Amino acid sequence: MAFGGGLALYHVLGVATCVALLYFTFGEVDLRHISLPSLPGSGAASGPSPRAAAVAAPFVERRGSQLFLEGEPFYPNGWNSYWLMDQAVEARSRDRVSRMFRAAAEMGLTVCRSWAFNDGAYNALQVSPGHFDERVFKALDRVLVEAGRHGVRLILSLANNLEAYGGKTQYVRWAWEEGVGLSASNDSFFFDPAIRDYFKVYLKTLLTRKNHLTGVEYRDDPTILAWELMNEPRCTTDPSGDTLQRWIEEMAAYVKSIDRKHLLTVGTEGFYGPTSPPSKLAVNPGIWKDNNYGSDFIRNAKIPDIDFASIHLYPDTWLLQQRATVDEKLEFAKRWVASHIEDGDTELGKPVLTTEFGLSHRAQGFDPAHRDVLYRAIYDIVYGSAARGGAGAAAFVWQLAPEGMEEFHDDFSVVPSEHPSLRRLIKEQSCRLAKLRRGAGEEAKRALSACAAGSS
Known part of the structure; x- marks a missing residue:
């Protein structure tokens, strides 16, 4: 043009x-x-x-082990704010969404990961199988528009392994209450035909949703960078990984049958499973060396309909039983991220995104400087991979929030304005990744504009 x-x-x-x-x-x-x-x-x-x-606007694409936008490699810097849809429902809380996007834009952040599900809970999107609250759908419409206004793209997660916001527990409860469930086990989410049908109805409804503000169906909206099948899927009743693998294959194919424009990922934490070589199993932390809870990182990510792999990183939680020191946590974190990026380069030929990482402020002996050190180490590994054209595509902080959202905080929450050193570090990562694109594309231009505004 x-x-x-x-x-x-x-x-x-x-x-x-x-x-x-x-x-x-x-x-x-x-x-x-x-x-x-x-x-x-x-x-x-x-x-x-x-x-x-x-x-x-153009869609983000995958070419081999890299993300591309407008014909150039795309290096996003991102964060997690899972609560966007929930807070956009009611007028009294919508400004939190705007304030978060505004704060992110000031740090040059270009991608946010958030929930596009809320099943049977307060402000539920899906109030019962196949029945949706239009009021909440309109809130998600608003989130998409507000993200676009600030030059942010979204990775939208479609289900939760955990009980928060309903999760797979709610689907199992629905099937049990309707007398069609095969089992009361939460893992029946992955193998019960009735529940799989419930989930497919939700998927089709969401992907073909027409935004009431723009008239654009979600599957046609480039504001969405990717769909994520589930947040941290685990199937503890089948450590072989076969049950979860079949579910991923089935649901990935179903999503792609409706929407081939958007990228798709699984949402795994990155634990290596039974099909992984011993050298990779040794990278797993603590109890995950022998029990991966049914996930199998390389096998899961190799599915053709999966466009990029995801990993999470929580050394405080994962190494707790080892009473790890700060240095040990840092060394584990660097080994964990580097190992998975290597998988993207050599085994998968796909990008690898660290879609969640954080350090708990409740950890024994915590000092805010520890968090800065960990973040910088992760950012350096990602930047090094991006600079050489490798599979390390991005790292997303868990989680960011604006002021006045204490009820949504967890052990890892950060309010950028209250942590100036960490805010500068996040912004520096946005700047150097944007410079790799040499200003190609609106996202890079916005990030560089934020960089030019100073380091405060």
Whole structure:
């Protein structure tokens, strides 16, 4: 597209986003009475619809072991704020979403991982199998629009292995209450035909959801970088890994049958399983050396419909039984991330994203400086891989929140404004990754603009 046409396109996107922002802030806006400018050569006197503007942005793609955007390698710096949809439901809490995106943009962050599920809980998206609360769906619509307004893309997780926000426990409970469940075990989520059908109904409903602000179906919205099948899937009743593997294969194929535009990942923590060589099993922490809880990192990630692998990293929790020192935690963390990036380069030929990592402030002897040291070590490994064109694509902090969200904090939460040294470190990572793209693409330009604003 010619440069002049690009400027016009951004003008259109800006107007459409402002319309959506009015909704986000004040409620319903009648889009029929909003005049939008025309794209050059469109031939439409009244200009394109909000939908046409929303789908104009490019999708993130995978080529081999790297992510690509607009024909150039894409190196995002990201974070986790799982609560975005929940907090966008009610007017009194929506400003938290805006404030988080604004704070992230100031640090040059370009991708956020968040939940696109809430099953049977407070502000549930899915209130019962196949029945959805439109009020909550509209909240997720708002999150997509607000993310786009700040130049942020989303990795949206589709289910939870844990009970928070319903999780697989809620699906099993639904099947049991309706008299169709095969077992009361939480792991029946992975093998019960009725529950698998429940989940597929949810998947189809979500992927084909039409955003009420833009008119764009989620499967056509490039604001979404990727779907994640489940947060930290585990199937403890089948340590062979076969049950979880079959579920991943089935659900990955189903997602791709509906949506081939978006990337897809599993959401695993990265534990090596029965099919891994002994040298890799030795990398597993503590009790995971012999019990991987049904996951099998390399085998899971090799599935053709899976576009990139994910790992998590929590040395405080995983090494607790070993009473590890700070130095031991740091050495484990570096070995863990480097080993999986090596897998991406040599075994998988796919990108590897550290989609969660953190250090607990409740750990014995914790000092905020320990967190800075760990983050820098992880960032250095990712940057080194990106600089040489390797599989290490990104690392996402768990978790960030704006001020006044204490009820959502956990052991790892960080309010950037309250931790200046860590805020600078996160921003530095955004800056050096953006410089690898040499300003190619809007995300890199926004990150470099944040860098130019200073180191505060």
